[in-house]
Amino acid sequence: MQIDTSLSNFYRLTKPLILLLGLLPLLILMLGAFNITDHGLGANPIEKLLHELGRWALKFLLLTLAITPLRRWTGWNWLIRYRRMLGLFAFFYAVIHFLTYAVLDQGLDIAAIAEDIVKRPYITLGMTGLSLLIPLALTSTRGMVRRLGRNWRKLHRLVYVVAIAGVWHFYWQVKLDTLEPLFYGLILAVLLLSRWRPRR
Amino acid sequence: MLIRQKDDVRSSDITAEAVYLSRRDLIKAAGIGVTGAVISGSIGSRAIAAENGPVGKIMASVTKSPLSTAESPNTWTDITGYNNYYEFGTGKDDPSRFAVDFAPQPWRVKVSGECNKPGNYNYEDLVSLHALEERIYRLRCVEAWSMVIPWVGIPLASLVNRFEPNSNARYVSFKTLHAPSRMPGQRRRILDWPYVEGLTMAEAMHPLSIIAVGLYGRELPNQNGAPMRLVVPWKYGFKSIKAIAEISFTRKRPRSSWEQAAPSEYGFYANVNPQVDHPRWSQARERPIGAGLFAGKKPTLMFNGYAEQVASLYTGLDLRKNY
Numbered sequence: 001m002q003i004d005t006s007l008s009n010f011y012r013l014t015k016p017l018i019l020l021l022g023l024l025p026l027l028i029l030m031l032g033a034f035n036i037t038d039h040g041l042g043a044n045p046i047e048k049l050l051h052e053l054g055r056w057a058l059k060f061l062l063l064t065l066a067i068t069p070l071r072r073w074t075g076w077n078w079l080i081r082y083r084r085m086l087g088l089f090a091f092f093y094a095v096i097h098f099l100t101y102a103v104l105d106q107g108l109d110i111a112a113i114a115e116d117i118v119k120r121p122y123i124t125l126g127m128t129g130l131s132l133l134i135p136l137a138l139t140s141t142r143g144m145v146r147r148l149g150r151n152w153r154k155l156h157r158l159v160y161v162v163a164i165a166g167v168w169h170f171y172w173q174v175k176l177d178t179l180e181p182l183f184y185g186l187i188l189a190v191l192l193l194s195r196w197r198p199r200r
Numbered sequence: 201m202l203i204r205q206k207d208d209v210r211s212s213d214i215t216a217e218a219v220y221l222s223r224r225d226l227i228k229a230a231g232i233g234v235t236g237a238v239i240s241g242s243i244g245s246r247a248i249a250a251e252n253g254p255v256g257k258i259m260a261s262v263t264k265s266p267l268s269t270a271e272s273p274n275t276w277t278d279i280t281g282y283n284n285y286y287e288f289g290t291g292k293d294d295p296s297r298f299a300v301d302f303a304p305q306p307w308r309v310k311v312s313g314e315c316n317k318p319g320n321y322n323y324e325d326l327v328s329l330h331a332l333e334e335r336i337y338r339l340r341c342v343e344a345w346s347m348v349i350p351w352v353g354i355p356l357a358s359l360v361n362r363f364e365p366n367s368n369a370r371y372v373s374f375k376t377l378h379a380p381s382r383m384p385g386q387r388r389r390i391l392d393w394p395y396v397e398g399l400t401m402a403e404a405m406h407p408l409s410i411i412a413v414g415l416y417g418r419e420l421p422n423q424n425g426a427p428m429r430l431v432v433p434w435k436y437g438f439k440s441i442k443a444i445a446e447i448s449f450t451r452k453r454p455r456s457s458w459e460q461a462a463p464s465e466y467g468f469y470a471n472v473n474p475q476v477d478h479p480r481w482s483q484a485r486e487r488p489i490g491a492g493l494f495a496g497k498k499p500t501l502m503f504n505g506y507a508e509q510v511a512s513l514y515t516g517l518d519l520r521k522n523y
Binding site: 033042043044045046047049104105106107112115116119120121122172173175176177 | 274277278281282286290292293343345390391461462477480481482485487489490492493494496497
């Protein structure tokens with residue numbers, strides 16, 4: 001009984017901490033955007049914002065996907081308590097990544113955005129990933145998990161598609177030096193393969 | 201439309217310079233107030249970071265050129281801190297960080313091929329015979345951003361004429377120095393080093409084509425292609441090859457580095473053309489660097505606004521096929 005209370009106290013304390021940590025990248029970018037830090041965001045602040053926000057969306061997505069294999073390897077089952085928050089951060093950064101593109105980069109030129117989505121495969125992929133994240137974010141509440149039951153797990157397998165679309169979107173966007181997106185791809189591959197179990 | 205953009209650039213220029221100056225004053229004040237040993241840590245590094253106004257030797261007797269644009273140039277910080285120069289890394293700030301120790305002098309250029317005066321030339325022999333001109337040009341990167349840059353240089357035509365190309369010369373090709381020990385980006389095979397670029401003879405002889413050796417009236421910074429680079433303002437930036445170590449006159453069209461790396465995305469001509477998109481992004485508009493977060497994009501002009509001067513070079517050529 002006592003252990004239970006101290007544990008729930010632990011989660012009560014660490015969750016806000018992780019929430020703050022997750023907001024830190026955004027805060028740093030905002031400080032740069034308003035030129036409060038030394039160099040601001042450099043010569044092309046919109047490009048910098050776009051790329052950094054996209055990277056953070058992918059990083060949180062990979063962290064979310066790392067929870068299950070980590071639990072399996074270490075036995076640290078308590079990690080599951082943080083998974084929803086990490087997943088929602090991935091969604092959060094993906095949404096502001098998109099808003100930066102739509103508002104700052106394209107100036108809300110709907111025709112240009114539509115043309116991009118239809119004509120540029122890497123943007124098609126990015127939009128696909130983001131759209132598929134929406135139902136996952138909407139069904140992330142405790143009530144929805146309960147209501148959907150077994151179907152919740154089925155629905156949330158979409159996250160694999162989202163992660164592949166996200167990393168591929170990064171890979172196709174890069175001009176020539178594909179080292180960094182390949183590194184993300186490698187991590188994703190490890191995380192996906194670690195889930196694979198031969199059927200008996 | 202055009203007038204408003206000029207204003208945008210100008211106002212942001214003023215802000216950047218003002219911020220830069222006030223920072224300098226602060227650091228000077230700090231330096232006077234606190235003794236050296238104490239400030240070696242944080243303030244010391246701030247001083248280096250803030251010390252990015254124009255540096256380098258001021259060039260003597262530079263004349264202004266009527267071929268310059270009236271638009272306001274980008275700041276020194278933007279022009280020297282945001283570069284595509286894969287010989288020093290693929291990040292935009294890599295060249296400013298990793299080209300610091302690249303000592304461009306002494307410099308020799310090998311001239312070969314279809315000409316009467318091939319040989320190895322010293323930098324001084326190549327440049328000092330010509331009058332230096334300031335050419336303020338628009339630069340349009342294939343990545344859909346743009347700057348206005350006050351180059352100092354000499355007409356490429358006058359340099360080419362000295363080598364006396366013969367009647368077989370149809371193209372001129374350029375190679376960047378290949379020296380992985382001094383150019384750390386060449387240690388990874390991102391492109392097939394050395395970087396190669398080329399022009400038709402007509403393009404090379406065009407009065408807008410220059411060899412730039414300076415920026416803002418000073419010697420060209422390493423990250424911008426020191427000691428000598430090509431500038432062809434109506435073409436995407438990657439055509440304007442940096443740190444030229446070889447010049448060759450050829451009958452056959454040279455295959456440029458980006459053309460080799462991705463032939464469906466980058467062609468030999470690479471003329472700025474808002475009607476022909478890059479396969480992965482639109483070329484219809486461009487982001488002016490230095491205009492701020494909320495400035496938006498502006499329409500890209502045919503031949504980067506130099507159509508009047510250069511369009512005649514391409515009469516009869518299908519620019520959609522010859523991108």
